[in-house]
Amino acid sequence: MNSLRAISGRWGRLLEPLGWGGIFALAHSQLPLYSGNQNSYLLHAVARVEAPALAADWLARTVDPFPWFTAFSAALMRISPAALHVAYALMLLTFGAALWLLAKAAAPGSGWPARTAVMAFLVLLHSMQINFLAQGLPEPWTPDFWTSGLASQYVLGPVWQPSVFGALLFLAVALAAHRRFVAAVVLAVVAQAVHASYLLGAASLVAGIAWAAWAEDGHPRRAWRLLISGGVAMLPFVVFNLWRFRPTNPDLFAAAQTILFEERIPHHANPAVWWSNLAWLKIGLVVAGLACVWKGPLRRVLLVPVLCGLVLSLVAGMFRIHSLALLFPWRVSVWLVPVALVLATGWLAELIGRWKPGRAVLMAAGMLGVCACLLAAALGVLGFRQLQAEKSPFYEETLAAVRAHLQPGEVLLIPPHLEEFRLDARVPIWIDRKTHAYQDAEILEWKARLEAANAWYAGQPEKLEALDPDGAVSWVLLDSLTAAAPLPPASECVFSNAIFRLVRWERNRP
Numbered sequence: 024m025n026s027l028r029a030i031s032g033r034w035g036r037l038l039e040p041l042g043w044g045g046i047f048a049l050a051h052s053q054l055p056l057y058s059g060n061q062n063s064y065l066l067h068a069v070a071r072v073e074a075p076a077l078a079a080d081w082l083a084r085t086v087d088p089f090p091w092f093t094a095f096s097a098a099l100m101r102i103s104p105a106a107l108h109v110a111y112a113l114m115l116l117t118f119g120a121a122l123w124l125l126a127k128a129a130a131p132g133s134g135w136p137a138r139t140a141v142m143a144f145l146v147l148l149h150s151m152q153i154n155f156l157a158q159g160l161p162e163p164w165t166p167d168f169w170t171s172g173l174a175s176q177y178v179l180g181p182v183w184q185p186s187v188f189g190a191l192l193f194l195a196v197a198l199a200a201h202r203r204f205v206a207a208v209v210l211a212v213v214a215q216a217v218h219a220s221y222l223l224g225a226a227s228l229v230a231g232i233a234w235a236a237w238a239e240d241g242h243p244r245r246a247w248r249l250l251i252s253g254g255v256a257m258l259p260f261v262v263f264n265l266w267r268f269r270p271t272n273p274d275l276f277a278a279a280q281t282i283l284f285e286e287r288i289p290h291h292a293n294p295a296v297w298w299s300n301l302a303w304l305k306i307g308l309v310v311a312g313l314a315c316v317w318k319g320p321l322r323r324v325l326l327v328p329v330l331c332g333l334v335l336s337l338v339a340g341m342f343r344i345h346s347l348a349l350l351f352p353w354r355v356s357v358w359l360v361p362v363a364l365v366l367a368t369g370w371l372a373e374l375i376g377r378w379k380p381g382r383a384v385l386m387a388a389g390m391l392g393v394c395a396c397l398l399a400a401a402l403g404v405l406g407f408r409q410l411q412a413e414k415s416p417f418y419e420e421t422l423a424a425v426r427a428h429l430q431p432g433e434v435l436l437i438p439p440h441l442e443e444f445r446l447d448a449r450v451p452i453w454i455d456r457k458t459h460a461y462q463d464a465e466i467l468e469w470k471a472r473l474e475a476a477n478a479w480y481a482g483q484p485e486k487l488e489a490l491d492p493d494g495a496v497s498w499v500l501l502d503s504l505t506a507a508a509p510l511p512p513a514s515e516c517v518f519s520n521a522i523f524r525l526v527r528w529e530r531n532r533p
Contacts, residue, residue, distance in 0.1 A: 040123040043142050047119025048112045049400035050150035052407045054181040056104055057446040063458040064089065064184045065107075068096040069446055079432050079495060080451035081472070086267060088461040092185045092217050111183040118179060118190040119146070122365060124197035129315065129369020133376030136385035141368050143392020149179070150399040151406055162301050169364055172356030173305060174297040175290050185218040192221060192358045195228060199324045204236045208249050212256040219264050222257070223335065224328055224355040229253035231327035235320045271464050279463035280345040282470055287459055292348045294340040305360050312363025315370040325362070328355045417522045422448045424518040424525050425500070434495040436487070436528075438505045439476050453487070453496050482509035488530065499526045 057065065069076075070083035071093065077083045087093050099106035122145050123138065130137035147153055148166045162168045171177035178189035191214040195207040208229050215225035230250060237246035270276030289296040309329060316322050335352030338344065375381040425448045429435060434451045437444050442457035454472040475486035479499070487496060501508060501524040513529035 040120040041116070043123045043146070044116035044119035046396050046400050047122065047146050047149065048115035050146050050152075050396060050403045051115050051179065052151040052181075052403035053108060053111055053183070055411050056107060056182075057443065058182050059443075060180065060184045061182045062443050062446050062455075064092065065096060065446065066458060067093045068100060069449075071097045072100045073449060075431070076449040077445075077451055079434055080445070082454070082458055082460065082469075083451075085460040085465045086462040088268075089185050089218065092188075095217075096183070107183045111187060114183075114187045114190050115179065117194055121190065121194040121197040122146075124194075125200060125362065125365040126369050128197070128200040128321065129366045130373040130376070133373050133382065133385060136382055136389050137369065137372035137376050139389030140385045140392060141365070141372050143389060143396050144368060145365065146396045147392070147399060150396075150403065152399055152402045155406075163304055168301075168305075169308070170361050172358070172360050173302055173353045174292075174294075174351070174356075176351065176354055176357050178357050178361070186220075186357070188214045188217040189221060189358050192224060192228060193362065195232075196321075196324060196358065196362050199232050199235060200321045202239065202320070204232050204245075204249055207232050208253045212253060215257060216260045219260070220351050220354055222261065223331065223350055223352055224358065226254070226257060227328040227331035227355065228324070229257075230331075231324040234327060235323040238323055239320060268462055271462075275467065276463045277345075279466035280349060282466055283349060283459075284345045286470070291351065292345075294336070294348070294353075298340075305356060308367065309356070309359050309363045312359075312366040315366045321366075325359065328359060332356065332359070415522070417520045418447075420520050421500070421518070421523040421525065425450055425498070428517060428525065428527075429498055432495065433497050434491075436476060436479060436496050436499045438480065438500065438502050439473055440504070441500070441502065444500070453491075480505045480508040484511055484528075494530045497528055497530065499528050500524070501526065 066077075066080075066083055067087040067089075070078075070080065095110075096107060099110055123142055126138045126141040126145070130141060149170055154166050157165045167177070170179075176186075178186055178193065180186060191210040195210040195214075198204075198210070199207040211225040211228050211232075215221040233246040233250040233253075236249055237243050240246070284292045291297070313322065313325055313329060316325070332352050332355035335347065335350075339347040339352055372385060376385055378384075425435060429450050434453055435448075436453045437455065439454060439456040442455050445452045445455065445458070454469065454476050456473060460466050460469045471486075471490060475490050478484070478486045480501075499510075499514070503522050506524070510526060511528060515527045515529070516524050517527050518525040
């Protein structure tokens with residue numbers, strides 16, 4: 024009898040976080056493949072799996088900044104493109120299970136009523152339907168304001184991309200709260216290996232975990248083992264990235280960093296652009312979360328990343344050090360903010376549970392919340408299925424026309440704002456604004472190509488001709504925003520509909 028109870032207890036402890044993780048994954052939902060950021064982050068994977076289709080695409084041949092993510096995504100795509108959806112669903116499940124672990128640590132005295140109420144609130148806050156209903160609301164009244172970090176950065180977006188591996192950092196914090204220090208260090212190492220922007224956050228988290236282990240043991244032996252093993256495991260990835268993106272020369276490197284910092288991603292890199300008074304609210308939430316666990320071991324785990332992120336962010340912002348700013352020291356906020364939200368919510372639930380009628384209140388809120396979460400999960404599934412079919416018929420016609428006319432080796436010039444066209448059409452394009460290179464010489468070429476494309480649509484094809492002397496660009500797409508572009512004399516429209524025109528551009532050769 025005792026053994027049966029032990030087995031049922033273990034299964035219960037496993038099924039509850041997995042159940043909540045599954046509900047979280049369904050309620051959060053996903054956008055269709057090749058949406059938004061995936062046109063940047065999946066470009067190299069698509070080019071690897073479908074090599075002939077993008078053989079002439081310049082950006083697909085640039086240095087890949089996320090080689091491990093690309094290799095993993097390409098392996099999944101060879102099984103089935105739908106495997107990318109499954110992989111992201113598993114990462115969402117991981118994040119949801121980590122929410123449960125943190126909620127359990129944040130409200131240990133009130134039991135399952137507190138955990139259920141907290142989890143219901145957090146699942147609904149991350150759900151696709153709540154975020155859809157909140158569209159148009161100003162910050163801080165949008166749910167994603169409280170679930171994402173500073174500088175428009177986040178862990179969970181609407182699509183599979185490298186940032187989702189930040190869920191491993193979130194899980195590492197949750198495991199550290201339950202004193203699973205070795206597993207937490209392993210997860211931190213894996214997260215920064217997939218996405219180099221997590222390096223500073225992962226390193227500081229490992230240091231915080233080592234400090235917590237030292238405090239628990241009373242002697243530094245295990246702490247030093249965790250710190251050294253974590254550092255040694257991270258070192259090859261650091262060296263690899265430093266070598267892969269080493270400066271061509273100091274001037275070229277500085278110019279490329281200026282382009283990224285001031286022109287391409289200032290909303291992520293330049294504090295003068297992304298900082299606002301509302302950012303104090305997120306910082307206040309992190310401080311509040313830290314205060315909620317100040318007397319517990321989690322204080323040491325979180326304090327090191329908070330202090331490292333704060334100091335390095337101040338140095339980068341005050342002295343305008345582009346190299347440091349482009350390492351995003353404030354990126355620790357993408358997992359510190361949601362961690363703090365769980366801790367603050369759990370503390371509040373624990374406070375309510377101490378009142379005489381508080382447990383009944385939490386039970387009622389939890390039961391209603393579970394029903395709402397199940398509804399959100401069902402709506403998330405329906406929304407996902409509906410989004411798969413949402414393509415304009417004019418857009419689909421244009422994709423078919425482009426595929427029919429372009430021959431191997433030919434390149435299409437598109438309006439630079441059409442960031443999803445390359446992977447939707449599976450044809451080489453000249454350039455777009457969103458998908459940029461990362462190596463310094465390639466960043467400068469990306470800017471030159473972008474300027475040449477904009478000049479072409481302004482009626483000045485000379486820049487593009489100078490950059491493309493072999494005449495690979497022989498097809499041009501126009502949409503409603505570029506319909507008034509003055510076309511060169513030697514051009515012929517071969518396809519048109521209510522929105523798009525496909526034009527054959529006959530280059531004047533000497």
